[in-house]
Amino acid sequence: MFKVFTVFTGTILIIVTREVLAEEMMTLPMSLLLETIEPYAMECEPNPERVHAEELFLNKEDAHPITKCLRRCLMDQFELFAEDSTDVNTEKLVSWMVLLYSEKMDELKELSNGCNEKTIEMGIIDKCEVAHSFAMCMLKEMREREYEIPEVEQ
Numbered sequence: 001m002f003k004v005f006t007v008f009t010g011t012i013l014i015i016v017t018r019e020v021l022a023e024e025m026m027t028l029p030m031s032l033l034l035e036t037i038e039p040y041a042m043e044c045e046p047n048p049e050r051v052h053a054e055e056l057f058l059n060k061e062d063a064h065p066i067t068k069c070l071r072r073c074l075m076d077q078f079e080l081f082a083e084d085s086t087d088v089n090t091e092k093l094v095s096w097m098v099l100l101y102s103e104k105m106d107e108l109k110e111l112s113n114g115c116n117e118k119t120i121e122m123g124i125i126d127k128c129e130v131a132h133s134f135a136m137c138m139l140k141e142m143r144e145r146e147y148e149i150p151e152v153e154q
Contacts, residue, residue, distance in 0.1 A: 029153045033057050037074065044073035057152050059139055063132055072131035086130045087116045101147065111141045 034053050041048050048070040055067040063071075075081060075088070078096075082089045090112040097108050115137035124130050142149060 026148060027151050027153060030054065030057060033152065040074055040077055041070060043077065044070055048073075059136070061136060065128065068132040069128040071135060072128040075131050076127075081127070086119070086125060086127055088112060088130075088134050090116070100150075104147070107145070111138060111145075115141065 034050065034057075037053060041053060046066050046069055048066050052064060052067040052070050055063050056070055060067065078092075080088055080093055090109050093112055094105055094108045098105055101108060115134050118137055119130050119133050122133065124133055139149070
């Protein structure tokens with residue numbers, strides 16, 4: 001079974017490891033991913049363990065609450081939430097995703113806005129739940145549109 005991680009995490013990895021070309025990042029070892037986010041995860045509350053980071057990269061739909069909060073924490077650190085809101089800042093998100101999907105900027109904006117709307121419609125207000133729900137929505141929409149999504153090697 002192929003394991004994939006969210007575009008958010010892939011984008012964060014690209015930013016953090018600028019020396020790696022985006023084209024070379026479609027298959028990533030779990031150990032590298034864990035090592036890359038470790039300094040960011042240390043800033044998070046509740047304090048995540050390795051298993052939570054692994055769940056994040058494997059996009060577990062039924063993720064542990066700490067995994068969901070890890071995603072929220074990373075999104076907070078990279079300022080992916082709109083100011084004073086639980087909406088994801090589409091412009092900022094797309095400006096990072098363009099590193100992997102440069103030809104799909106308009107479509108990515110549409111997907112992000114749609115996932116923000118779905119989160120609002122579901123009445124989700126907890127930022128950890130919003131982060132998880134938004135990420136799962138984006139991943140689902142991208143898979144349906146056959147985006148090439150990086151795979152995680154365990």
